[in-house]
Amino acid sequence: MKKVQFQSRWLPYLLLLPQLAIVTIFFLWPAAEAVQSSFYLEDPFGFGSTFVGLDNFTDTLTSSDYGRVARFTAVFTFFVTFLSLGIALLLAVKADKVLRGASAYKTLLMWVYAVAPPVAGLIGVLLFDQHVGPMVDFFAMFGWKMQIGVDYFDTSFAMLTTAVWKQIPVNFIFFLSGLQGISKSVQEAASIDCRSGLRRFWTVTFPLLAPTGFFLLIINITYAFFDTFGIVDVIVKNEPGNNPVTLVYKVYLDGFRGNDLGGSSAQSVILMAMVFILTIIQFRLIERRVHYT
Amino acid sequence: MAYRKTVASLVAAAALLGTSSASYAATDISWWHAMGGRLGEVVVDISNGFNGSQDACQITPVFKGTYEETLTAGIAAFRAGEQPNILQVFDAGAATIIGAKGAVIPAQDILENAGATFNIEDYIDGVRYFYADSDGKMIGMPFNSSTPILYTNEEALKKAGVEAPKTWEEFEAIAPKLKEAGYVPLAQSHLPWIFTENFKSRHNLQFATNNNGYDGAEGTKLVFGEPIKNHFTAVKGWLDDGLFGYYGTGWGDNQTPFNEGKVAMWLGSSGSFGGISKTVEFPFSATYLPYWDSVEGAGTGTFIGGAALFAMSGKPDEENKCVASFYEYLTSPEVQYMWHKETGYVPITNAAYELAKKDGYYKEAPAAEIGIKQLTLPGGEWTKGYRMGFYVQIRDVMNREYGKIMSGETSVEDAFATIEAEGNKLLERFAKTTSN
Numbered sequence: 149m150k151k152v153q154f155q156s157r158w159l160p161y162l163l164l165l166p167q168l169a170i171v172t173i174f175f176l177w178p179a180a181e182a183v184q185s186s187f188y189l190e191d192p193f194g195f196g197s198t199f200v201g202l203d204n205f206t207d208t209l210t211s212s213d214y215g216r217v218a219r220f221t222a223v224f225t226f227f228v229t230f231l232s233l234g235i236a237l238l239l240a241v242k243a244d245k246v247l248r249g250a251s252a253y254k255t256l257l258m259w260v261y262a263v264a265p266p267v268a269g270l271i272g273v274l275l276f277d278q279h280v281g282p283m284v285d286f287f288a289m290f291g292w293k294m295q296i297g298v299d300y301f302d303t304s305f306a307m308l309t310t311a312v313w314k315q316i317p318v319n320f321i322f323f324l325s326g327l328q329g330i331s332k333s334v335q336e337a338a339s340i341d342c343r344s345g346l347r348r349f350w351t352v353t354f355p356l357l358a359p360t361g362f363f364l365l366i367i368n369i370t371y372a373f374f375d376t377f378g379i380v381d382v383i384v385k386n387e388p389g390n391n392p393v394t395l396v397y398k399v400y401l402d403g404f405r406g407n408d409l410g411g412s413s414a415q416s417v418i419l420m421a422m423v424f425i426l427t428i429i430q431f432r433l434i435e436r437r438v439h440y441t
Numbered sequence: 442m443a444y445r446k447t448v449a450s451l452v453a454a455a456a457l458l459g460t461s462s463a464s465y466a467a468t469d470i471s472w473w474h475a476m477g478g479r480l481g482e483v484v485v486d487i488s489n490g491f492n493g494s495q496d497a498c499q500i501t502p503v504f505k506g507t508y509e510e511t512l513t514a515g516i517a518a519f520r521a522g523e524q525p526n527i528l529q530v531f532d533a534g535a536a537t538i539i540g541a542k543g544a545v546i547p548a549q550d551i552l553e554n555a556g557a558t559f560n561i562e563d564y565i566d567g568v569r570y571f572y573a574d575s576d577g578k579m580i581g582m583p584f585n586s587s588t589p590i591l592y593t594n595e596e597a598l599k600k601a602g603v604e605a606p607k608t609w610e611e612f613e614a615i616a617p618k619l620k621e622a623g624y625v626p627l628a629q630s631h632l633p634w635i636f637t638e639n640f641k642s643r644h645n646l647q648f649a650t651n652n653n654g655y656d657g658a659e660g661t662k663l664v665f666g667e668p669i670k671n672h673f674t675a676v677k678g679w680l681d682d683g684l685f686g687y688y689g690t691g692w693g694d695n696q697t698p699f700n701e702g703k704v705a706m707w708l709g710s711s712g713s714f715g716g717i718s719k720t721v722e723f724p725f726s727a728t729y730l731p732y733w734d735s736v737e738g739a740g741t742g743t744f745i746g747g748a749a750l751f752a753m754s755g756k757p758d759e760e761n762k763c764v765a766s767f768y769e770y771l772t773s774p775e776v777q778y779m780w781h782k783e784t785g786y787v788p789i790t791n792a793a794y795e796l797a798k799k800d801g802y803y804k805e806a807p808a809a810e811i812g813i814k815q816l817t818l819p820g821g822e823w824t825k826g827y828r829m830g831f832y833v834q835i836r837d838v839m840n841r842e843y844g845k846i847m848s849g850e851t852s853v854e855d856a857f858a859t860i861e862a863e864g865n866k867l868l869e870r871f872a873k874t875t876s877n
Contacts, residue, residue, distance in 0.1 A: 189870055189873040189874045191540065191874040192516045193519055193538075194519075194520050195544065196542075211863070212859075213841070279688075279694070279701075295689070297688065297689025298687060386507065387689075387690040387840065388690070389691075389837075389844050390841045390842075390843075390847075390848065391689075391690070401834075404510075404513050406831055407512070407513065407534075407833070408834065410874075
């Protein structure tokens with residue numbers, strides 16, 4: 149590596165300043181505020197507040213509903229990540245082999261990426277609407293009477309389908325470019341050694357794709373945790389009722405819809421801790437198995 | 442016709458506005474509201490009417506999204522010292538804004554300080570005390586006020602050879618006939634509002650301790666007796682027998698099947714009147730929210746839902762004077778009548794109701810009168826409303842548990858035990874936000 153020397157010892161700090169300022173203003177400061185207000189019960193208008201110690205945390209963690217939301221979030225995150233990575237990988241492998249009309253296929257698979265989550269949610273709502281949704285009619289042919297907004301499982305299914313559909317393209321783009329980055333000579337050498345395409349894929353292609361896969365895993369978990377907010381919001385129509393919601397959506401419901409600043413702050417602190425731990429686990433356990441070339 | 446005149450003067454005022462504005466220094470006041478679509482247009486009409494009616498004040502309405510979003514925006518603005526002069530806050534948010542001592546100037550004070558006369562008796566019964574404090578002082582100025590009523594598909598009733606029920610006992614008698622005629626007999630759009638809050642009011646039953654919460658947040662607890670549990674047991678029975686349709690928590694999901702003629706009777710808001718009359722293709726009518734004859738003392742009036750206007754504190758005197766004169770304009774019979782007719786919300790003053798009657802409006806549209814007639818039914822100890830904090834979340838708990846009752850995930854008894862436990866926990870937490 150070539151070493152770059154700065155003339156002044158302040159210049160590197162100056163150049164770092166904008167980034168540091170952004171992190172401070174948009175992350176550190178709000179995070180500190182959240183930690184602080186998680187110890188108070190506060191009148192939203194700011195007239196009175198009571199220090200309640202850890203009450204907000206115990207209230208949150210002991211409520212039956214929070215447990216249900218957390219379980220749903222875990223299951224939802226697992227399936228969104230697993231399905232959107234799996235399907236995208238399958239599509240990428242197949243698309244990689246296509247020679248004729250490849251760009252047309254790719255474009256067809258990728259355009260969904262440009263759809264914003266709330267719009268995706270809206271499309272999901274239209275498809276799964278209990279009165280006019282074509283998907284509801286479709287499943288009715290198989291004897292499944294879907295009722296979004298009434299049946300917990302049906303609503304989860306609609307949310308999951310929409311979230312996965314929305315995320316496949318971005319995974320597809322990365323997997324495809326990952327696949328195209330694998331050198332032809334390696335692949336040819338592998339096909340001489342082994343006739344089974346499936347085995348070749350698992351022993352040669354997949355490990356070579358691992359850095360891409362690991363990156364996507366993190367991106368997808370973050371997506372399922374946070375970015376599905378818009379989809380959840382549109383599908384439950386701002387009325388949680390007996391519908392599945394994610395942890396982030398609950399922070400919003402209690403904080404912005406219900407004006408419970410203390411409780412909502414406690415939830416976001418818990419969420420922050422969870423994401424922090426999850427990230428450490430990911431880097432400690434999984435990244436060790438990933439080989440970067 | 443008074444109504445025509447009002448519209449004409451509004452139009453004239455709006456036209457004038459274009460030419461004469463900015464020629465003098467009027468005091469500007471702002472009004473943040475949650476009235477979208479057609480309602481938002483009428484809000485603009487009212488504002489233009491007010492601006493044209495005098496020279497001293499200029500009001501600017503700003504649409505801020507849903508009720509929840511409007512309240513949150515108002516709170517954030519207040520904390521930043523950028524609050525609007527008038528903020529529209531919905532029924533479930535009333536405890537939050539009234540509980541924050543010093544955030545608002547009571548409607549009664551702002552009017553009296555400006556030298557205007559104020560008599561709470563001028564307002565119709567069901568409206569009068571909902572946004573008042575425990576001493577009966579009006580804090581929020583009721584604005585869009587509605588109450589749950591039963592809409593009926595006249596064609597369906599005729600086909601089944603039945604009449605709209607007055608009581609739930611009557612409903613149970615006619616529902617099978619409606620089912621036979623090929624309809625889902627009944628649906629509703631808001632279980633907490635219609636089957637809980639107004640159920641309590643219609644049967645004159647206590648909803649919460651501390652005088653339904655009006656006497657203070659501390660120690661307020663929900664009260665659920667046998668009548669409401671029996672009601673939900675009955676509703677679940679109707680659902681299982683195909684006599685009742687439940688389409689989730691969303692308002693529209695439940696109204697759509699009625700509009701499409703699949704559901705024979707629908708419990709919605711008196712404010713839905715305007716929308717229904719424009720949408721449905723069958724003759725429809727409306728009647729009072731049914732009650733259980735078996736519950737002693739039942740048949741009392743309901744209270745209002747909707748929202749009220751709150752004058753935010755921390756504004757200069759001349760702006761507050763303008764807010765007062767806007768309130769006076771808003772509550773004038775002509776403006777109230779126009780609002781009533783255009784939107785279906787009830788007129789909030791007796792004078793406006795009289796004007797609508799005199800004008801013969803209810804002769805052409807008898808169903809439009811049901812809401813206000815129900816609000817003016819004889820009241821009782823528990824019919825003036827309720828005041829509970831974190832009520833948005835309490836409603837969410839109700840919706841969740843009621844949803845579980847409907848889907849069979851829980852029993853009525855367990856659901857109410859959960860609502861009581863979690864609701865009381867929320868009330869207890871809310872009490873801590875207001876104390877210092």
